[in-house]
Amino acid sequence: MTTVIVEIVTGVMLIVGAMFALVASLGLIRLKDVYMRMHAASKAxxxxxxxxLLALAVHASDLAVVTRALAGVVFFLLTAPISAHLLAKAAYAAGYRPCADTKQDALAETVRPNG
Incomplete structure (x- = not known):
């Protein structure tokens, strides 16, 4: 590909990635409870x-940089959902209940009350 096309694709990918990061940060500020906030942060x-990171891989001409960027993407995709799930489970066990906007509390039947 020519350098102009690579720069355009890289710029568009950076803008799209930054928009998703902005949506995630707005979700952290605007959403009501720990579970909704965690969902916004982990997904977006x-x-x-x-x-x-994929924009970095497109822009880089070095195979080592591309490999590290792709490894970072795989790392994010493998660890973020698992860590969000474990943090949500720990928050529920610590006593943080979903807000009133949550229609169904699926864990309410599985957790025994303390006492």
């Missing part, structure tokens, strides 16, 4: 970071 934040 992972997608934004991944797209920006």
């Amino acid at each position: 934040g992972t997608l934004g970071s991944g797209v920006m």
Whole structure:
């Protein structure tokens, strides 16, 4: 590809990734409870970071940089959902219940009350 096309594709990918990161940060500020915030951070934040790393891979001409960028994307995709799930489970076990906007509490039947 020519350098102009590579720069355009890289710029578009960086803007798209930054928009997803912005949506994730707005979700952290605007959403009501820990579970909604965690969902915004893990989904949109992972997608934004991944797209920006892919932009780095498109822009880089070195195979080592491309390999590391792709490894970073895979790392994000494998770890973010698992860590969000474990953090949500720990928050529920610590006593943080979903807000009233949550229609169904699927864990309410599985957790025994303390006492």
